[in-house]
Amino acid sequence: MTLDFSRNHFELFAMPMTFAIDAERLDQAYRGMQAEIHPDKFAHAGEAEQRLSMQWSTRVNEAYQTLRKPFDRARYLLQLQGVDAMDAKNTSMPADFLLQQMEWREALMDAVENRDMTALQGLEKELQLQAKGLQSQLGHLLDEQKNFVEAGNVLRKVRFMDKLLQEVDAAYEEIE
Secondary structure, eight states, X not given: OOOOTTSOHHHHTTOOSSSSOOHHHHHHHHHXXXXXXXGGGXXXXXXXXXXXXXXXXXXXXXXXXXXXXXXXXXXXXXXXXXXXXXOTTOOOOOHHHHHHHXXXXXXXXXXXXXXXXXXXXXXXXXXXXXXXXXXXXXXXXXXXXXXXHHHHHHHHHHHHHHHHHHHHHHHHHHHO
C-alpha cells in the first residue's frame, strides 16, 4: 500500500477542492479505494500490513463521510483555508436572521401546542426552502467568490437551519 496520509480529503479521491461535487464520482472513487484497502483483503497479510490497511480504511471512511455531507464538506473546505466557522467564540449572527429564527421557533411551538399538522408542514417547507437557498449561497461563496469569511457566516446559519429542521422532525412525532 503506497497511499499518502498527507493528502487532504479531496486529493485522496482525486476530486476538485470545491463545494459542488459530483456525488456519483465520489461514490465510485470511495468504492474503488475500499476494494483496494479494505481490511478483509489483508486478513492473511502480516500484522503491519493489516494495521496499515485498518488505518487507511478508517481514513478513507472519514474522508468520504466528510465530503458526502454538504455541511461537513463546507466546514472542511473552510478549515483548509484556515477558517474555523464553528469556533465557539464566534457566535455573531445578523439581527434579522436571529429575529427570523425566533419567529420560526414561535411558529413551531404554536403548531405543536395546537397539534396543527398543516402549520407544521407549511413551516417545514418554508425552512427547507430557506436552507436550500443558504446552501446555494454557500456554494457560490466558496466556489466562485472564494469569500471564505462570509462563507463561514453562512455556514453558521446553515447549522441553525439544520437544528431547526431537526426540531420540526421531532415535532411531527410529538403531534402524532
